Amino acid sequence: MPKNLPKRSEDYSKWYHEVVVRSGLAENSGVRGMMVIKPYGYAIWEKMQSYLDRMFKETGHQNAYFPLLIPKSYFAKEAQHVEGFAKEAAVVTHYRLRTTPDGKGIEVDPTAKLEEELIIRPTSETIIWDTYRRWIQSYRDLPLLINQWANVLRWEMRTRLFLRTAEFLWQEGHTAHETKEEAIEEAERMIDIYARFAREYMAMPVIKGIKTPSERFAGAEETYTIEALMQDGKALQSGTSHFLGQNFAKAFDVKYLSREGKLEYVWATSWGVSTRLMGALVMTHSDDYGLVLPPKLAPIQVVIIPIFKKKEQLEAISTEARALMEKLKAKGISVRYDDSEHYKPGWKFNEYELKGVPIRIAIGPRDMEKGTAEVARRDTLEKEIVSRADLEDYIPRLLDEIQENLYNRALAFRDAHITKADTFEEFKDILENKGGFVLAHWDGTPETEAKIKELTKATIRCIPMDMDTREEGVDPLSGKPSKQRVLYARAY
């Protein structure tokens, strides 16, 4: 058990923060709300990026890159959009610094004031649609399927590593289509991809659904979401996809000449996932020993640790360990052999557990005699003695099993934390004592939604898409009739 790591059950926030910092994923930079992603954390993000990028390309998308700075006037063009982001915009007003008159410091040069201020992108819809106007003229230019990997900045008041930082990394897809149906299909396709990515790579079950109007993205006509459940019973919105209708096309005057020769506005979508997924990954699987990584995203999948007293022993073990490492690497497994002499085995065990390495293989003098190795899996913390000759076949199977087990474990937890409530008393009781999702009827009004949020801090996470929640009932708060249950939870 790592020293001084807070227990997950005692102080979840602190536990989360410590796991992120001590496992080497990220830390605060000392500049308000800005995070440093460390090499180990970035390696995981790179894996996420490469899998997602492949999925985007398989569905016909291309990558491009748009500017960081957006003229202020662009935001004025879509009313709801500007309202959504105005409160957290960082604004560039000057373009030059100069030394202070006393020569000791530096100050903003007041003569270098920008005629029009530039906004550091909180999201790129505006500048992208301004560009699309020039790119799109005919139905032959459609669909336009573009993704960008970028950083964005939102001046958040209260930040937490990965979950909410002022600057974060993400991908944002922006597409233009001929028809409404095609755009809706695209928005749904992308939320499906996110759900699949969460399940297959992050081993994280998610609930796919539709946001209520009040939770919608600023400027969207429909927002699709994937909602994951963290181990403290709070929900985390892990990815979104928006059907934007013709709002941005109209705001930025993006028209195309249709097959019938008529000038029409295009239909749009946007969709994104961010480094918040890193936070979701930590909070879905990790435990009191530290990070737990699903094999598909682990930068180190297997660590081999030699146990030795004398130099000769180490040499003999190293020969075996290196041979094993080569065999596993040939199967596409990333392996680290840690033969550093300044740390004892026990220290290494703890360290790699803290870092979430899925499999640890220890080879010591006893194993050398018997032709065995000790294999420890991070998900269950179980250890077993395995014949070294079998490892080459056993390790790949075990990695798959761990990936599967992590998903099943998270799924069981999630499913055990979806609870139906029919009265408001039940509703509150579940939130207070059990946590997780509450399936309850909703009368469909924003007033009831807001009242529930005020009384319980729970919001409607989504109207689920893959669960059939349609049934007649009454809203537990207002008592008005309802046609279906929705998914409530307290959320990050």
Next chain:
RNA sequence: CGGGAUGUAGCGCAGUCCGGUUAGCGCGCUUCGUUCGGGACGAAGAGGUCGCAGGUUCAAAUCCUGUCAUCCCGACCA
């Protein structure tokens, strides 16, 4: 942005209320020796603009003002 707390060596902290030798402790770090199957032990060392900027004072980590950052609770949000 409102309320609360904190900032002292890489990390965790004591010292601050009540100003006064050379600012301490634990972990970590360096060197040497013994160790090595779950965070070893001993000895000797290195490491500090006490967050930053002003002010009060013979004297400031300590008192005052401002400011920046971090954490918690709200409001806001991927």
